[in-house]
Amino acid sequence: MSRARRWAIGGGLAVAALAITAMLVGPGDIDATQVLSAIGRGLVGSSRADDLIDAQVWLLRAPRVLVVALVGAALAGGGAVTQGLFRNPLADPSVLGISLGAAFVAVVGIFLGLDRAGVWVTPLLAALGAGATLGVLLGLATRSGDATTLLLAGVALGATFGAATTCVLALAGDRHELGIKVLRWLMGSFEGRSWGHLAVATAPIGAGLALAVALARDLDALALGDDVAASLGVSPRAVQRRAVTAVALLVGGATAVAGVLGFLGLVVPHVVRWRLGSGHRSLLPLSAIVGASTLLAVDTLTRIAPVALPPGIVTSLIGAPAFLWILLRQRSRRPT
């Protein structure tokens, strides 16, 4: 059995185990056996509608856990595609301001009340924001072709969108509810995520992951640059268009349902690449699996922790030092 397949099976088991562990934690005084038997009843389809424990487990905890796993998969997969697209291991949707672009457009939508038109509005706006940001970055990267420019441009875009979002919040100063809602969302939160949220996120993230996996071979071909890809019969422009769509769907979907979660898309693909190599055929699905289990672990830890930490803070606390570490490693490895 190949290493990638062993990882996929191990990762899948880890996701399942972490998901069940995550379901054990939460408000309400339910012990582990009760949760497990409620999960079992639900899986065989014999949940009791009037049972409080079943309701707790299946209406409150299960959707939250699934949203966490889905968002983890989306951000890590989106990160892997972004890195392949820009040929840069530091290209992460949160570092490059793509997540903040998604958040900004979604916040404007919420501010204008557009989100009342339907549950799909926020994910759609977030995807548009992510796609537009990515398009601008791609334009800059093609023009200068320099990795430093890309990262700095991403930082500048992120700062702009962050400030613009704060402006919108200031404009909404008298609408207190709205302000709180947006702020908590920006920090990244899974509080009160329901089956409704899950349904809204599944469509874009599922489509994004499928598109990403279908791009694997072409992202590989980009490894030696656009020209070599073109000489191998792969159109760099077509790959870029499809990769931007995939990342927009993944980051847009994840941001719409969970807010801004930093660095997951940076750290997870980096670890997978380090252990398994850079071939996108295994990198993309494995990043998604490892991303799901990582975010499940982070979310569970934040809920067990004595102080309630937003998960976005935790991913950034781990991710930002990892970013520095990768940066330094890049520098020291540069061929002479």
Added chain:
Amino acid sequence: MSPMLEARGCGLSVPGGAAPRWLVRGLDLEIRAGDRIAVLGPSGAGKTTLLRALTGLVTPTEGGVWLADRPIARWEPRARARQIAWLPQRAEPWSDVPAHEIVALGRTPHLGALARLGEADRLATNAALVQVGAETLAHRPWSSLSGGERQRVMLARMLASDARILLLDEPTAALDVGHAMRVMRCCDALAADGSAIVFATHDLDLAQRWADRVVCVGARTVVGTAAELLVPEIMGELFDVRAQWGRRMVFDAP
């Protein structure tokens, strides 16, 4: 027998000032199986651009490039890539991949978007590594390879595609005389085997040794046999130097 690849009245220009600056003008070149053709000229003269045009990466300003009697732009890109392989002057992977993954990229034109590498692809990859004497490098990460080793791995990537038209841009520019010779020997063997080799260089010695025909890219575009063109008068004009025949050190592979 019709040529494998052909330039007909091919002109390449870059925008410059009032009028476009012509790099190549009126080039007629037939490339056939077994050919060893040097594209010779000073730095910045347009050798790279000509090779890119022959690969189908840029469209000539006038005239055109025909692959097997069909304009190259009309080929489906993957079908074209199965026949023409291109080695750029410089290309680096962005992540530290093992050499065999680089070589396997050469199989891209043979693979569907979702296909995994099959037995035939693995065989071609291994054969290409053996052909350039790099089989022991297969599992070494890119960052651990020396310049000469990297160039051999890149050469293997070209060969893994099974393309019969090989276009190499300065294949030996970064190599010492020994490694350069091994690379050129490899090209020689491929030409003897029925591939067509076109290599760009500004190294007269290299052209003299390894080319049957020469395309001079400079103030004017000239095509001829090596014996006709590699003479002091023409080379002197091409490189804007005074040239003369003389004695020089001669190298040969052991």
